[in-house]
Amino acid sequence: MRSIKAVSVSILMIGMVAMLAGATLCYFDDAEASTGDTTTAGTLNLEYRLYDADAPPGVNIIFVPDTSWQDGTNARFVFGNISSGDSGHMTYEIKNSGSIDGYVDLNEVRGSGTSMNVTVWHDEDGDGIEEDGETVIYSGPIKDLKGNGQNFDVNILLNANGNTYISFSWIVTGSGKKKLKFNFELSQNEYGDYFKDVETSDWNEFKE
Ligand SMILES: [Ca+2]
Ligand SMILES: [Ca+2]
Ligand SMILES: [Ca+2]
Numbered sequence: 001m002r003s004i005k006a007v008s009v010s011i012l013m014i015g016m017v018a019m020l021a022g023a024t025l026c027y028f029d030d031a032e033a034s035t036g037d038t039t040t041a042g043t044l045n046l047e048y049r050l051y052d053a054d055a056p057p058g059v060n061i062i063f064v065p066d067t068s069w070q071d072g073t074n075a076r077f078v079f080g081n082i083s084s085g086d087s088g089h090m091t092y093e094i095k096n097s098g099s100i101d102g103y104v105d106l107n108e109v110r111g112s113g114t115s116m117n118v119t120v121w122h123d124e125d126g127d128g129i130e131e132d133g134e135t136v137i138y139s140g141p142i143k144d145l146k147g148n149g150q151n152f153d154v155n156i157l158l159n160a161n162g163n164t165y166i167s168f169s170w171i172v173t174g175s176g177k178k179k180l181k182f183n184f185e186l187s188q189n190e191y192g193d194y195f196k197d198v199e200t201s202d203w204n205e206f207k208e
Contacts, residue, residue: 042160043098046186046197047071051165052128055079055088064202069095076181076202083208084115087171089128090204094184095163102186102196104156106166109182110149111142115174116206118142122156126165137166142180149182155190170206178206 048070050063060080068075077090096102106120119139121130130136137152138145158164168180181203187196 042100044100044102044186044188044195044197045071045096045098046094046102046104046158046184046199047097048075048092048094048184048199048201050075050077051091051093051126053077053079053088053090054128055082056086059086059088061088070199071097072199074200074202076204078205078207080207082172082206084172084174087169089167089169091123091126091128091165091167092184092201093126093163093165094158094186094199096158096160096186098186098197099160100188101157101159101162102188103190104158104164105151105153105185105187105192106137107151107183107185107198108149108200109138109145109152109180110147111145111178111180112203113176113178113206114141114143115172115176116142116178117171117173118180119169120152121167122154123165123167126167128167128169130167130169142178145180153190153192158186168204172206175208177208179203180206 050067053061055061059082062078064076064078120137122135124134137154181201183198183200185192185196185198188194
């Protein structure tokens with residue numbers, strides 16, 4: 001009898017452990033996009049900042065508001081006094097300040113205006129130069145990024161406490177205002193259907 005009872009208790013305990021494990025997984029499955037939520041299993045939090053930019057002499061570059069880390073807040077670059085033929089780049093640094101690894105996508109990339117081409121890439125070393133082995137995310141006119149924008153399922157693995165860079169090179173091909181904005185999304189899995197954190201840039205501006 002004693003041994004049968006012991007077996008029963010063991011089965012009961014296995015059942016309870018399975019229930020607890022199931023509950024933890026469900027919690028992750030059901031979590032909505034938010035800013036730096038905490039779970040019992042760890043945290044997933046994305047932050048970004050304006051890192052670096054360049055442009056021809058005579059073009060003004062303003063970091064708005066500054067180069068501090070953004071977490072639930074917005075930042076942007078403003079280039080002023082640009083003219084047709086000018087080119088340059090802007091680099092954003094992103095980091096995973098949570099305790100679990102995640103995957104980064106670039107979503108809702110939206111352009112306003114015409115007469116500018118951009119190339120967006122995973123600038124692994126953050127030097128603003130597109131090198132062999134660095135993944136190009138988009139290359140083309142900003143007018144093709146109108147409406148709700150385009151989503152780029154790039155799945156950049158960003159380990160807990162890790163950081164990396166996304167750069168945009170641009171070339172002005174005509175007159176008129178041009179703007180560009182986008183979301184960085186850090187997700188627990190590659191499909192963005194689990195726990196995730198989204199940060200949004202402000203409209204980057206390119207003014208004459
Ligand atoms: Ca965040
Ligand atoms: Ca590079
Ligand atoms: Ca993804």
